[in-house]
Amino acid sequence: MNSRMSSELIFDKSRSGRRAFAQAPADAEASNIPSNLMRNDKPRLPEASELQTVRHFTRLSQMNFSIDTQFYPLGSCTMKYNPRACNALALLPEFSGRHPLGPVSHGQGFLTCMFELQEMLKDVTGMKGVSLTPMAGAQGEFAGVAMIKAYHEARGDHERTEIICPDAAHGTNPATAMMCGCQVVEVPTGTEGDIDFDALKSAVGPKTAGIMLTNPSTLGVFERRIKEVADLVHDAGGLLYYDGANLNAILGKVRPGDMDFDVIHMNLHKTFSTPHGGGGPGSGAVGVNDRLLPFMPIPVVGSKQVDGETVYDWLSEDDLPQSIGRLSGFMGNAGVLFRAYVYMRMLGRDGMERVSEYATLNANYLSSRLQEAGFELAFPTRRASHEFIVTLKREARSLNLTAMDLAKALLDKNYHAPTTYFPLLVPECLLIEPTETESKETLDNFVTAMIAIATAAKEGTEFKDAPYTMPVRRLDDVKAARQLDLAYRPE
Amino acid sequence: MPFIPHTEKDTREMLKKIGVDSIADLFDEIPTELKIEQLEHVPEALSEMEISRLMRQRAKMDGSPMCFIGAGAYEHHIPTAVWDIATRGEFYSAYTPYQAEASQGTLQVIYEYQTMITELTGLDVSNASLYDGASALAEASLMAVRINRRVKSGRVLLAPGVNPVYEQVAAAIAGAQGLTFERLPEDMTTGNVDFNALPEGGDPVAVVLQQPSFTGTLDDVDRITDWAHANGALMIGVVNPTSLALLKAPGRWGAEGADIAIGEGQPLGIPMSSGGPYFGFMTCKKKHVRQMPGRIVGRTTDLDDKPGFALTLQAREQHIRRSKATSNICTNQGLMVTAATIYMSLLGHEGLVNVANTCHHNTALLVDGLSALDGVERLFDGPFFHEVALKLDQPVTPLLETLADRDILAGLDITPFVGTDALLVCATETKTQGDIEACIAAFSDVLASANTNSV
Numbered sequence: 001m002n003s004r005m006s007s008e009l010i011f012d013k014s015r016s017g018r019r020a021f022a023q024a025p026a027d028a029e030a031s032n033i034p035s036n037l038m039r040n041d042k043p044r045l046p047e048a049s050e051l052q053t054v055r056h057f058t059r060l061s062q063m064n065f066s067i068d069t070q071f072y073p074l075g076s077c078t079m080k081y082n083p084r085a086c087n088a089l090a091l092l093p094e095f096s097g098r099h100p101l102g103p104v105s106h107g108q109g110f111l112t113c114m115f116e117l118q119e120m121l122k123d124v125t126g127m128k129g130v131s132l133t134p135m136a137g138a139q140g141e142f143a144g145v146a147m148i149k150a151y152h153e154a155r156g157d158h159e160r161t162e163i164i165c166p167d168a169a170h171g172t173n174p175a176t177a178m179m180c181g182c183q184v185v186e187v188p189t190g191t192e193g194d195i196d197f198d199a200l201k202s203a204v205g206p207k208t209a210g211i212m213l214t215n216p217s218t219l220g221v222f223e224r225r226i227k228e229v230a231d232l233v234h235d236a237g238g239l240l241y242y243d244g245a246n247l248n249a250i251l252g253k254v255r256p257g258d259m260d261f262d263v264i265h266m267n268l269h270k271t272f273s274t275p276h277g278g279g280g281p282g283s284g285a286v287g288v289n290d291r292l293l294p295f296m297p298i299p300v301v302g303s304k305q306v307d308g309e310t311v312y313d314w315l316s317e318d319d320l321p322q323s324i325g326r327l328s329g330f331m332g333n334a335g336v337l338f339r340a341y342v343y344m345r346m347l348g349r350d351g352m353e354r355v356s357e358y359a360t361l362n363a364n365y366l367s368s369r370l371q372e373a374g375f376e377l378a379f380p381t382r383r384a385s386h387e388f389i390v391t392l393k394r395e396a397r398s399l400n401l402t403a404m405d406l407a408k409a410l411l412d413k414n415y416h417a418p419t420t421y422f423p424l425l426v427p428e429c430l431l432i433e434p435t436e437t438e439s440k441e442t443l444d445n446f447v448t449a450m451i452a453i454a455t456a457a458k459e460g461t462e463f464k465d466a467p468y469t470m471p472v473r474r475l476d477d478v479k480a481a482r483q484l485d486l487a488y489r490p491e
Numbered sequence: 492m493p494f495i496p497h498t499e500k501d502t503r504e505m506l507k508k509i510g511v512d513s514i515a516d517l518f519d520e521i522p523t524e525l526k527i528e529q530l531e532h533v534p535e536a537l538s539e540m541e542i543s544r545l546m547r548q549r550a551k552m553d554g555s556p557m558c559f560i561g562a563g564a565y566e567h568h569i570p571t572a573v574w575d576i577a578t579r580g581e582f583y584s585a586y587t588p589y590q591a592e593a594s595q596g597t598l599q600v601i602y603e604y605q606t607m608i609t610e611l612t613g614l615d616v617s618n619a620s621l622y623d624g625a626s627a628l629a630e631a632s633l634m635a636v637r638i639n640r641r642v643k644s645g646r647v648l649l650a651p652g653v654n655p656v657y658e659q660v661a662a663a664i665a666g667a668q669g670l671t672f673e674r675l676p677e678d679m680t681t682g683n684v685d686f687n688a689l690p691e692g693g694d695p696v697a698v699v700l701q702q703p704s705f706t707g708t709l710d711d712v713d714r715i716t717d718w719a720h721a722n723g724a725l726m727i728g729v730v731n732p733t734s735l736a737l738l739k740a741p742g743r744w745g746a747e748g749a750d751i752a753i754g755e756g757q758p759l760g761i762p763m764s765s766g767g768p769y770f771g772f773m774t775c776k777k778k779h780v781r782q783m784p785g786r787i788v789g790r791t792t793d794l795d796d797k798p799g800f801a802l803t804l805q806a807r808e809q810h811i812r813r814s815k816a817t818s819n820i821c822t823n824q825g826l827m828v829t830a831a832t833i834y835m836s837l838l839g840h841e842g843l844v845n846v847a848n849t850c851h852h853n854t855a856l857l858v859d860g861l862s863a864l865d866g867v868e869r870l871f872d873g874p875f876f877h878e879v880a881l882k883l884d885q886p887v888t889p890l891l892e893t894l895a896d897r898d899i900l901a902g903l904d905i906t907p908f909v910g911t912d913a914l915l916v917c918a919t920e921t922k923t924q925g926d927i928e929a930c931i932a933a934f935s936d937v938l939a940s941a942n943t944n945s946v
Contacts, residue, residue: 024845032874089542094551099558109552146663171808171812175812175814179664181667276586278582278600281822326656327660486615487606
C-alpha cells in the first residue's frame with residue numbers, strides 16, 4: 001500500500017459540463033410536472049468522465065485491506081475466502097434482473113434455490129423451520145427475540161420481559177433485547193470462560209423471556225454445561241436463543257437444535273462466505289424449532305405439488321397468521337442468499353464438517369505457536385474453538401505495548417489486525433480468528449510478524465505512532481467527533 | 492477439499508505442534524452426546540463447473556421478461572463500471588472499517604456517498620446507509636421519538652401514499668417499542684392527503700409522506716410539511732432518489748424542510764435481484780445527527796495533519812453503548828453504497844435528470860396507450876413521476892398471468908391495497924418506444940380476448 005496516496009475527492013475532479021456521456025440518455029424533453037413540486041436547485045453531484053471515475057474508485061479500492069489481499073484474522077467476523085463463483089452465479093442476468101414482485105411463474109429457478117437453501121440450513125442447524133428474510137445478523141437477532149416474545153404473548157404469559165445475556169455477548173444482543181421492548185439481565189463469566197452457572201441460576205425466574213448465547217462463546221471456548229443451561233432456562237419457562245456468529249466453529253459437528261436452542265440466527269456472511277463488502281450487506285437467516293414455527297418472519301418459501309410437479313411459492317400472512325411480520329420491503333437480501341446457496345452446494349455434506357475441523361485446527365495451531373512464542377492466552381487451560389484470545393496486559397504494563405499498538409504495528413507488516421478490546425471483560429485483548437481457508441505458511445508468517453513486534457518492543461521500540469506505511473497515519477478521532485465534517489461542501 | 496489449503500503433511504505437523512493425535516481430539520471439550528454423525532439433507536459437493544451448469548439451468552427457468560413493474564424496485568441501466576469496480580476484491584472482501592488506516596478506501600467512498608445523498612435530499616447529514624427503504628422507515632420513526640422527546644404519544648401519521656409494505660415493516664420493528672402507525676385521510680380523487688379532513692390534536696410524534704407515493708401520485712409536500720410542524724410533529728420524507736433529479740428535495744419542503752429523509756437506494760445502480768441486497772438511505776438536519784442510527788463517517792486529520800476518514804460518533808452504537816444504543820444495527824450496506832456512489836459519479840446531475848425525464852416520458856407514453864383502451868382508466872388524477880395506477884373493469888391477476896405467458900410483466904396487481912381492480916405500471920429509461928407499444932398491443936389483445944370470453 002502506497003503511503004503517499006492522496007485523499008483527493010471525486011469532487012476535486014469535477015469540471016462543469018463534463019460527463020460520462022455513454023451512461024444516460026443523451027437528452028430528454030423536460031417533464032410537465034407542476035413547478036411547485038419541482039426542485040429549483042442543482043444537487044452537486046460529480047461531473048467527471050468515465051475514465052476519471054473508474055480510476056478514482058479503483059485507486060480507492062487500493063487503499064483497503066481485504067481478504068483477497070491480506071490475512072484478515074478479525075475475531076468473531078469469520079473472514080474466510082469468498083469464492084468468486086458465488087458472486088458470478090448470483091449475478092447471472094436472469095437472477096440479477098428479476099423483479100422482486102415478478103410472478104412465481106418467472107421465478108421457479110430462484111425459488112428452487114431459496115427453498116433448497118432453507119432445507120440445507122435446517123439440516124446444519126438442527127431446526128424445524130428457516131426464514132431467510134432478515135437482512136443482517138442484528139435483524140436476525142431482532143427476529144429471534146421478537147419470536148420469543150410473541151411465543152410468550154400467545155400463551156398469555158405477559159410478564160416475561162427479561163432477556164439474559166452473558167457479559168461477553170456481542171453488543172447487538174443487549175441492543176436487540178431493548179429494541180424488542182425487553183430488559184437486559186447480564187450474567188458474568190466464570191474463570192475458565194464458561195457462563196457463571198450459579199449467577200445464571202439466580203438470574204432466571206418467572207420474568208425470564210429467554211437467554212441469548214453464543215456457543216462457542218465470544219471468548220473462543222465451548223460452553224461445556226450447555227445442556228444444563230438449557231434445562232435451567234427451559235424449566236424456568238424461558239427460551240434459548242443461539243447467536244450464530246460462531247457457527248463456523250461447529251458446522252457439521254454439533255447443531256444448535258441438538259443443544260436444545262429454540263431459535264438461531266446465522267450470519268451467512270460469516271459461516272457461508274458471502275462477502276462482507278466493507279460492512280455489508282449481511283444476511284441473518286433465522287431457524288426455529290417446533291415451538292416457534294408459527295411466528296417466523298415472512299415471506300418464507302413454500303412448496304406444493306401441482307399436476308405431479310413441485311411448484312415453489314411464497315408463504316405469507318395467510319399461511320402464518322401469527323408471524324412477527326415483515327422485516328424488509330421484499331424478501332431480504334436475495335442476492336446474498338444466492339451466494340450462500342452456491343457456497344453450500346460447492347462444499348457439500350462433507351465440506352461442511354471440514355469447515356469447522358480446519359477452522360479449529362488453524363486456531364489451535366496458531367494459539368499454540370503464539371503461546372510458545374511467549375504470548376499469554378486468556379484461557380490457557382481451554383481448547384480453542386475457531387478463535388482464541390491473546391491478552392497483552394503484561395506487555396502493556398512492562399513494555400508499554402497495548403493491544404491497539406500491536407494492532408497498528410501489524411498493519412505495517414501487511415496483516416489486518418485481529419479484533420481488539422472485545423470481549424470487554426478481557427484486558428488488552430486480541431481476538432484472533434484465522435478461518436479454515438488460510439494456509440500453514442500464512443499462519444507461520446503471521447507468528448513471525450507477531451514475534452518481531454514483541455521483540456522490537458522489548459528492545460525499546462514504541463509503536464504509539466504506528467502505522468507508518470498506510471495511506472494515513474493514526475487519525476484524530478476526537479477531532480472527527482467534535483468538528484463534524486460528514487459531507488464535502490465547497491466554499 | 493474446496494477452499495481448504497492444507498496438505499496432509501501440514502495437518503500432521505500442525506496436530507503435532509498442538510500436541511494432539513487427530514482433528515477429532517480438538518473437539519474433546521464438546522459433550523459426546525451432542526455430536527452428530529452425518530448431515531442428512533445437504534447434498535454431495537459440486538465442482539464449480541457443475542454448480543455453474545445447475546445455476547444456468549435455474550436462471551433459464553426465470554427467463555428475462557420485459558418488466559413494467561415498479562412498486563419500490565426499479566429497472567434502470569447500470570453502467571458496467573459500477574459492478575466491475577464494486578466487486579473488486581478490495582471492496583468486496585473487506586469488512587467494516589474498524590482499522591481506519593487500512594480502510595481508507597471504504598471510508599472515503601462512504602464520505603463521498605454521504606455527500607452525494609445529502610445533496611440529492613437537500614439535508615445536512617447522512618449515515619452510511621441502512622438495510623433497505625422499508626426498514627429505514629422503522630429506524631426513522633424510532634429516531635423521531637428520540638428527537639421529539641416532548642411528545643409521548645408514540646403516534647406516527649402516514650400519508651395515504653406511503654407504501655403499505657413499509658408500514659407493515661415499520662410496525663413489525665418499531666411496534667415492539669410502542670409506536671403506532673395511523674393513516675391520514677385520503678382524497679379519493681387524487682390519492683393524496685385530504686386537507687379538508689386532517690385530524691386535530693392527538694399529539695403526533697411524526698408525519699410521514701412518500702413522494703412519489705406508492706400509487707405514483709405527487710402530493711403537496713410543502714403544505715403537509717408545514718402542517719406537521721404546526722402540529723408539533725417531525726416531518727419524515729420517503730423519497731425515490733431518481734425522482735430527486737427533478738422533484739423538490741425534502742430539505743426544501745415547506746417553510747422549514749423535512750427533518751428526516753429516507754428511501755430505497757436500489758434505483759442508484761443496484762440490480763433488482765428479487766428484492767435485495769439493496770440499501771436504505773437516511774439523511775437529516777444536522778441538529779438531529781446524534782439520534783441517527785447506523786455508521787457515520789467523518790473527515791478528520793492524521794498525526795501529520797493530513798486529511799483522512801474515520802467512523803465517528805460511535806458512542807451512539809451498539810458495540811459501545813450496548814443496551815443503550817440508538818439501534819442494534821451493526822452493518823451498513825457497504826457494497827451497495829459503493830455501487831451507488833460510483834453510479835452517481837458516472838451519471839452526475841445531468842445524467843440523472845435525463846434518466847428521470849426519460850422515465851417520466853416513457854411512463855406517460857405507456858399510460859396514454861393503456862388508458863385509451865376500453866375498460867382501462869387512470870385511478871387518480873394529477874401529476875406523476877414514473878409510476879401510475881390504472882383502474883380496470885375486471886380482475887387484474889388473470890390478465891397479468893396471460894401477459895406473463897407472453898413474457899411481459901405488465902405491472903403489479905394493487906387491488907388488495909386500493910380496494911378496487913387496479914394495476915400499477917412503470918416504464919423506466921430501459922424501455923424503448925417499441926417495447927412500450929408492444930406492451931400496449933399485447934394488453935389490448937389480452938383485454939379483447941378476456942372480454943370475448945366473458946360475453
